[in-house]
Amino acid sequence: MSRMSLAKIGIAAGLTAAAATTAIAQDFPNEPVTLTVPFSPGGSNDIVARQLGLQLSEQWGQPVVVENRPGGGATIGSAYLAQQDPDGYNIMIASVTFTMNAAVRDDLPFDPRADFTPIALIGQVPLVIGAKPDIEATEPEAFFDYIRSNDDLSYGATGVGSIQHFAGELLNQAVGSNVQVVQYPGGGPAMTDVMGGFIEYSIGSMTQMLPQVEAGNITPIAITSLERSDAMPDTPTLAESGLDDFEVIQWWAILGPAGMEQARVDELNAAINEVLETDQFAEFLANDGGTPRPMSAQETADFMAMNFDRWVEVAEQAGMKDQAE
Numbered sequence: 366m367s368r369m370s371l372a373k374i375g376i377a378a379g380l381t382a383a384a385a386t387t388a389i390a391q392d393f394p395n396e397p398v399t400l401t402v403p404f405s406p407g408g409s410n411d412i413v414a415r416q417l418g419l420q421l422s423e424q425w426g427q428p429v430v431v432e433n434r435p436g437g438g439a440t441i442g443s444a445y446l447a448q449q450d451p452d453g454y455n456i457m458i459a460s461v462t463f464t465m466n467a468a469v470r471d472d473l474p475f476d477p478r479a480d481f482t483p484i485a486l487i488g489q490v491p492l493v494i495g496a497k498p499d500i501e502a503t504e505p506e507a508f509f510d511y512i513r514s515n516d517d518l519s520y521g522a523t524g525v526g527s528i529q530h531f532a533g534e535l536l537n538q539a540v541g542s543n544v545q546v547v548q549y550p551g552g553g554p555a556m557t558d559v560m561g562g563f564i565e566y567s568i569g570s571m572t573q574m575l576p577q578v579e580a581g582n583i584t585p586i587a588i589t590s591l592e593r594s595d596a597m598p599d600t601p602t603l604a605e606s607g608l609d610d611f612e613v614i615q616w617w618a619i620l621g622p623a624g625m626e627q628a629r630v631d632e633l634n635a636a637i638n639e640v641l642e643t644d645q646f647a648e649f650l651a652n653d654g655g656t657p658r659p660m661s662a663q664e665t666a667d668f669m670a671m672n673f674d675r676w677v678e679v680a681e682q683a684g685m686k687d688q689a690e
Contacts, residue, residue: 397428401457404444405435414458439568443491447480451624464672469526471521482621483638483666489589489616490655493574495583496566505606514540521555521567532568534683571654
């Protein structure tokens with residue numbers, strides 16, 4: 366065989382290998398991916414999921430179908446995902462409340478630690494301690510003294526085991542106060558009672574609080590992230606106000622069913638992180654004070670494990686499981 370023929374065979378083999386590599390790279394996804402949202406349309410989980418799904422669809426050239434499966438405090442949608450094939454075509458958005466529910470509920474129809482595969486963290490947004498508009502203790506240190514020295518105060522939360530509830534009890538523990546919780550069906554009614562002076566404060570997401578703060582209807586005391594937010598640069602953090610390392614954030618993650626192959630997990634993680642690194646997604650989150658938080662799949666698993674453990678400890682110290690019964 367001539368050198369020319371050998372060269373042609375070599376080139377052909379190289380092209381075949383390259384084509385095979387491309388085919389493998391494009392093999393997933395080759396059909397629509399379903400992204401379950403275990404909450405009703407319009408909330409932060411739904412909004413974030415739809416933006417992520419939109420950009421993943423553009424990246425993959427395949428539709429990402431967002432399906433809302435609300436109910437049972439997110440248990441219906443979560444239980445649905447746990448029963449799906451672990452092939453990467455069924456994923457779910459979860460928030461910090463996924464790890465909080467496990468700390469106060471024994472009746473979950475799944476094991477939140479064992480029945481899911483952490484794939485990626487998406488981003489986070491801080492909470493805001495929003496007090497009634499006529500409160501005199503507007504600085505964090507003065508506010509701590511105020512709630513410590515008054516036994517007849519109350520704050521608003523959106524259900525036992527909600528992020529507002531955990532944040533409120535963690536604040537009680539941190540400053541030595543005994544402010545009583547009043548549970549509301551949603552963040553809106555809680556803020557309404559804060560604005561009306563019926564309760565002292567609520568600790569809600571910046572997404573919800575920011576419009577009322579800007580309108581002068583709610584007094585911002587502090588935010589719950591470790592660093593100040595560009596959306597509220599003049600509002601101090603609790604950590605810089607004497608409560609070292611105090612952090613309670615709303616975060617979102619992507620999970621799959623248990624039993625996913627690591628290669629598929631890593632593939633999804635890389636695709637999601639590519640979205641998180643775009644200016645488009647960063648600007649989307651920044652509109653409401655949020656920031657992307659890309660992590661590896663293992664880092665996401667470790668982050669969630671830390672959250673599971675942390676909220677169990679807080680719930681036990683505050684007797685929150687008794688309140689759920």
